[in-house]
Amino acid sequence: MAELTGKTPCDGLLPLEIGAVTLVEADPGRLTSVAPYRGGAEALGRALVSAHGLDWPAPNRMSVKGAARLIWFGRDMALLAGPAPAPGLAEHAALTDQSDAWAAVDLAGDDAEQVLARLVPIDLRAAHFAVGHTARTLIGHMTASITRLGPDRFLILVFRSMAGTLVHDLKTALEAVAARR
Amino acid sequence: MRLTCPICGDRDRREFYYQGDAVALDRPDGGAGAETWDGYVHLRDNPAGRTRDLWQHEAGCGAWIVVLRDTVSHEVFGVELAMSVGEAGA
Structure with a gap:
């Protein structure tokens, strides 16, 4: 019998901390x-x-x-x-x-909104998208579920197969936002 | 271009998939003649003006919607759920 090691979708990709934002893998249960x-x-x-x-x-x-x-x-x-x-x-x-079907990441920090503004075609500012609001929309080219968990904290879900692309796209946006600080 | 999904609200066009003329909602009954079926399956108008099309909110809630719009002015007159249109017609 083969010994298999379970890996999370973002294994080896996260965590990241760039500028005023942290990106960590979430465990939504x-x-x-x-x-x-x-x-x-x-x-x-x-x-x-x-x-x-x-x-x-x-x-x-x-x-x-x-x-x-x-x-x-x-x-x-x-x-x-x-x-x-x-x-x-x-x-x-x-x-x-669907536990193993989704990659879940937690994006938190003062600039989290600015990071998502570069990737998501809806208005995620707090006035329109308060704590407890959620949306099915796009992040880059991926369909996603985005939920605001706190004043500067978002939960992002994409298909598990897209975990690498999600982290890459978010990392690029994180670096771009940090570079303008 | 933006469309107002009846479920999600105002969204960018890139979230939607375009299917075509909403004629699919007016399926003829099984006994209709070959000519009727030929028209239903193959023949479409290509109007400069008002159209009634089926779209899917592919990157959002997944609902199929019927969009009334004008291909010349790009004005969108209305959006409704295909399910409610289908049930009303059934």
């Missing part, structure tokens, strides 16, 4: 996409509240309860990050384990 069956949204909402204490998020929003996050993830879909989904949820929604 177990990732499960939750897609309600047709007509099941209301029952799913109740089940989520009783099982995880999480409200179904409106588009472009995230619900948080302790270490559990429910991140809006597209039309009729949210991503449960943290705990394993309660078994009862499967009655109302398609649950898919």
